[in-house]
Amino acid sequence: MKKVLVFVTILTLVASFGLFAAAQAEAKSQSNEVTLYYSHSADWTDPLIKEFQDRTGIKVNLVGAPTGELVARIRAEKDNPLGDLLWGGGSDSYQVIIDLLEPYEHAHMNQVLAETRDPGNRWHGTSIDPMVIVYNPKLVSEKDAPKGWGDLLNPIFKGRIAHADPVRSGSAFMALVIQLFTMGGDNEKGWKYMSDFVDNLERKVVGSSTLGFKGPADGEYLVGIAYEEGALRYAHSGANLKVVYPVEGSSKVPSPIAIIKNGKNTENAKKFVDFILSADVQSKLGDVHRRAVRTDIQLPAYMTPNEKLGDFYWDTVWIGENKDRLLNKWKDLIIGK
Amino acid sequence: MNDQSAWTRIVNRIGFWGIVIITIFALAILFLLYPLFGMIARSFQGSEDRIFSLAAYKDFFRLPYYYRTLKHSFAVSSLTTLFAVLLGVPFGFIVARYNIPGKKILNAMVVISLLSPPFIGAYSWIVLLGRNGFITNLLRLINIEIPTIYGFRGLLLVFTLKLFPFVYMYVQGALQSFDNSLEEAAENLGVSGVKKLLTVTFPLILPTITAGAVIVFMTSMADLGTPLLIGEGYKVLPVLVYEEYMGELGGDAVMASAMSVIIIICTLSVLLLQRFTIGRRSYSMSGLNPPPIKKLKTGPFIILTTLSYLIAIIALSPQITTLVTSFIKTQGPIFVPAFSVKSYTDVWYKLSANITRTFLYSTIAMVFMIIIGIFTSYVIVRRKSNLTAVLDFILMSPYVIPGSVIGIILIMAFNKPPFMLAGTASILIISYTIRKIPYIIRSSTGILYQLDLSSEEASINLGVPPLKTFFKITAVLMLPGVISGGILSWISTINELSSTMILYSGRTGTISVAIYTEIIKDGYGTAAALASILTLATVLSLFLFNRLTKGKGSVI
Structure with a gap:
């Protein structure tokens, strides 16, 4: 029986050693x-x-x-x-x-x-x-092209706006804050706009912020909200994409x-x-x-020079402190609570 | 001294196998039951420290944002299952019953496609048919716009092509052990042709077909990588669980737990439904009198052969696509028409550690699986008792738990002292072992049931102690079978994404995680190179598996 005990002990030791060795291997060579x-x-x-x-x-x-x-x-x-x-x-x-x-x-x-x-x-x-609006000029005529955040409520874009989920995507949250404050502020007016905007999204968000520009460029969406880098990269590589700096302002x-x-x-x-x-x-x-x-x-x-990106000041501390609240309000709009 | 003798007495009374049973129980409780019940308990937590509340479940079934994903999951999984059966049954039947040339090659193609991870299928269909896909762009040249493959259609396409091989393999297996005297009897009674197929052959293999269908349903319901890549606006339940868990707000752990419980209930009910209805009427046939393989006339021969190879090639197209694209030059997200090995050199400087890690972790997990498989199956089969039956039941439970849920329950249980395992390789290895345990136990007990007791008895009769007999005879006889089961688990472990995505950290990222990350970051070339490396490893291990089982092993 002693042999058995020895064997079991060895087996357990070997097993745990395997785990720890693996853990140790990671901890080594940190410098x-x-x-x-x-x-x-x-x-x-x-x-x-x-x-x-x-x-x-x-x-x-x-x-x-x-x-x-x-x-x-x-x-x-x-x-x-x-x-x-x-x-x-x-x-x-x-x-x-x-x-x-x-x-x-x-x-x-x-x-x-x-x-x-x-x-x-x-x-x-x-x-x-900065956050920008993009649209596909093949699908959206010059006349209908969005000039700013307000135009995203246009019923012709209903369900065809590519916008990522602010809960997951940092840039989509920037858009949320910029929209809220340039369209009225953190008050009834601003949130009325957000609620109408969510309705025009048909409560659907895309999986990743890169779709904000890819979606419209490929014609699957008419317009999108995107971070400037992606929008410009696609527009400059010859994609069907026009970049719009919102008239109400973006932010630095x-x-x-x-x-x-x-x-x-x-x-x-x-x-x-x-x-x-x-x-x-x-x-x-x-x-x-x-x-x-x-x-x-x-x-x-x-x-576009920094000065022309709008006056809305990105108050990191205030936005950071209020982020949970803003996101929960947004989530309630999307969930339909 | 006294203590020691008491200790020895206890040990003597429990015996070696008693200790084995206790050890396995202890491991199962620590790494499986404790995390699992932790999650179930959490799902009933109230918001204001209430001890018991159904709030999360009520919200789930009240708000479309949540219950919509359950409907989506059911729609995708049921239709996938239907199409997989419609594709897999005729294909399996034709290859099994007619003189289609190169059956081994066909089977090898199907097996390779079966063993690669579903999200690579999603990725390569994006490369072919996506917004910037090869075929999409070709068709655009002649002004044809194909409908988007993102969302529902894409999920259906990827899952069907990825999972119909299960049905195919099951049908083949059933037809190979089919007893021809039944069909002969039918013919003698004047039933032949299609009628014979529908009234005799198919009813007999129906339990097998549904068993394959259930696997298709459960796999498509549990998969996370595919809907994350190709699902987009069409959210299914595992995606919502992942988002709820991974959100910047710290996520809603209660809601994520409740939704995990709901997925498990769904997969479990489907499994039980099959087991207690059609699965019950399972007919065991000897396979001693298999039906002869029919020769086709030239016309049907050409058509059916072409069709069979076409299906196999489409099933294998993700591997072909990734292999080809891994050698194409890329400029960011865009492939340009030129040959290049840059994708591989990029992998080398950026992700070579991921490759080493993947193989290291999977191999350690495989060793655990083999050890646990041999001991556990022995106590389940040869030391039958209520206790070992319970053990069997507990260890089968990961079969119905999606990988992402296993990831979440492990991280929630082991990210605080005394079990600080978050971000370590250990937690990945534990997760891999848990995920594959049901398969290992099934295959090991199967081997043990087939093993003739006489050699063990002979050894004991000749005076060799039982324990020594186990190590010298039983374990040795079991080993080849268990190792080949281990190799199969190794293959699915190197391809694992669902739980790895939740459990990995900067120093423990694996190949599959790297592929996923590269895809979402537009690094399509490196993703293709990594996927090809995975396919190569899979093919080589399959080769080894075939050598070990002398070509007789089944991969499912």
Whole structure:
């Protein structure tokens, strides 16, 4: 019987060792890697990430998902953070988890626009991300083309508006806030507009924010709400897409990067932040339809200047604090509660 | 000293198998029952710390936003099942009964398509028929606009083509063990042709067909990756569960739990319905007198052969598409007509760790499965008792739980001390083992039932202690069968997405997660390269499986 006991013990040990060995294998060799949670699209971030890897020798582990999911992950992992960096989405998404972010004074603090900075240095704008309206000129005549948010209530667009779910997509939430405030504010008037807008969506949202521009470009939707980069990228590559800067105004939403508190590779995360805000990288953003945040870099001529994006001020702190409430109101509209 | 002897006495009384049963029970309670009941309890939680409330269920059946997804799920799964049967039964019948050439090749094609993950099917149909698809663009040149494949139609297309092989394989299996004397008797009584088929042959294989149909229904109902990629506005229940769980607001855990319970009830009812109606009339036939394979006349021969290969090629088209596109140059989301291996070099710098991890985790999980499979099936078959019957029942339960739900119950149970497993490789390995346990136990007990008791008895009669007999005789005889079952589980584990998507972290991402992420980020080239690597691994393991089972093993 002793043999049996020994055998069972060994078996259990081997089994648990297997599990722990696997867990340990992950914990090892931390110093030369960094885990990036990002929601940006791969085609312009991949080359930058590769360059960072080549320059520093730091391996970047990638977790790509919509901003909302990444924020949910960071919240769920707060006792044991598994990521080091969050990159993408609007500054409001960072405000809701502001206590879970590590303050850092990066190497280029004096070179970036003031409005893209967090006073506590917990997040750092890497680009400015206005929201735009797009339409398919093959399907929508010049006369019917939307000029602003108000025109999205036009019954000819009913059920044919591509808009992502603000609960999951950071950019769709930006659109929600911009629409609300440029169409009346956080009051009865503003929410009346939102309710009419949801009716015109027929309570349907698309699966991902990239469909905001892809859907109309492919003719499946007539109009869409999109982030500027995707809209311009598609329009410039010859897709059937016209980009409209809403007459009621858009906003200069900072799209940040931030270091997650108590991450396992904070030093490497800092290097990545310095890298993304360096003049090198920032000067390349114009080629990929992004607005740089450094004062020493000119916007490319094809871009509508920052000043013409409207007066609505993106008050990150207020929006972050009210985000749950705004999203719940939106969700009630969509659910039909 | 005294303690030790007491301990030894207890051990002696329980015996080795007693300890095995206790160990398996303990593992099942910790990793399966505790998380599962945690979720069920959560689904009844009230909003203001009320202990018991039906609020989540009431909301679900009251608000269209929620119950609509259940209707969608049922619509997709029922129609998928119908089409899979309509496609799989005739196809299986023709290949089994007529002299179609190259049956082994046909079967291999079907098996490969069966073992690859459904979401790769979704992805490659997007590449072919999607908004920017090859075929879509070709047709646009001649001014034909095909209707969108996103939403309901796409789900139906992907699931039907992906899952009809189940029906096909089941029908083939049933027809191979068919006893021809029954058909002969029918003919002697003057019934022949179509009437014989409808009144004798099909009723006899109907239980098998419905068993295949139930698998189709359950798989299409539980899948998460496919509707996430191709479902878009047409939301099905698993997508809503995922969104509810993954939302930025921290999600509504109560609602997500309630919806998970609802999915499990749906799949379970369908399974039980089949088991207690048609499945009950299962006829066992010896297969000693199989019907002869009929020779077709030239005309029908050409038509049926072409048709069979056409179906097999369409079933395999996701693998063909990904393989071809992985060598095409890409510019962001757009493929340009030029040859390139850049997709593979991109994979190398960006995602090579995902490949290593996938194989490492799946192999560790496979070792667990084999060990658990041998021991558990032995206590279930050779040490029958009420206790082991309960154990059997508990370990079969993951069969009706969708992968995404397994992911959610595990993360909710093990993301706080003392079980801090979130983000580790361990939690992925645990999830893989749990998901595949029912299959492993089924195949291992099957092997044990077929194993003749005489060699074990002979060994014991010759004075070898029972335990030594188990290790020297029984386990050795079982091993090849269990290992081949393990290889099949290994194949489905490297392809697993549903639970991995919820459980992975930056350092534990697998190939399937990388493919999914690349697709949603427009990295179609790298996704294709990774999918091709998965297919290659699948084909190689199938080859090994065939060698081990000498070509006689069934993959379902």
